[in-house]
Amino acid sequence: xxxxxxDLAHIYLEQMTSYVVFGLEAIIIFIIIAIVAVTLxxxxxxxxxxxxxxxxxxxxxxxxxxxxxxxxRGLLISLDFLVAADILKTILVPSFFELATLAVVVIIRILLxxxxxxxLESQ
Numbered sequence: 001x002x003x004x005x006x007d008l009a010h011i012y013l014e015q016m017t018s019y020v021v022f023g024l025e026a027i028i029i030f031i032i033i034a035i036v037a038v039t040l041x042x043x044x045x046x047x048x049x050x051x052x053x054x055x056x057x058x059x060x061x062x063x064x065x066x067x068x069x070x071x072x073r074g075l076l077i078s079l080d081f082l083v084a085a086d087i088l089k090t091i092l093v094p095s096f097f098e099l100a101t102l103a104v105v106v107i108i109r110i111l112l113x114x115x116x117x118x119x120l121e122s123q
Contacts, residue, residue, distance in 0.1 A: 035074035
């Protein structure tokens with residue numbers, strides 16, 4: 001049985017899309033691991049410095065704000081990648097249920113993105 005060019009193109013497109021989704025999810029995992037590692041190192045460093053010197057205790061709130069803003073920026077980037085991955089997954093299986101799920105997930109992530117942006121602006 002010979003497959004038509006259209007079937008081969010569809011199979012190729014599905015495979016490429018699933019590879020791209022996998023790549024995006026790998027990037028998201030890397031970003032989140034990096035955010036957690038940098039945040040933990042920074043918390044440990046701030047704690048040690050504030051114990052050593054009195055003048056460092058005065059700068060502690062400023063350092064904590066900087067750390068939180070860095071963490072929030074990384075989370076915003078990972079949320080953007082997650083939305084892109086979800087859109088590509090929905091392209092693979094374009095059913096009504098998948099579209100409804102995507103709409104709910106995108107709305108929740110947009111709200112999270114908006115609230116994190118407002119938090120960054122307030123700092």
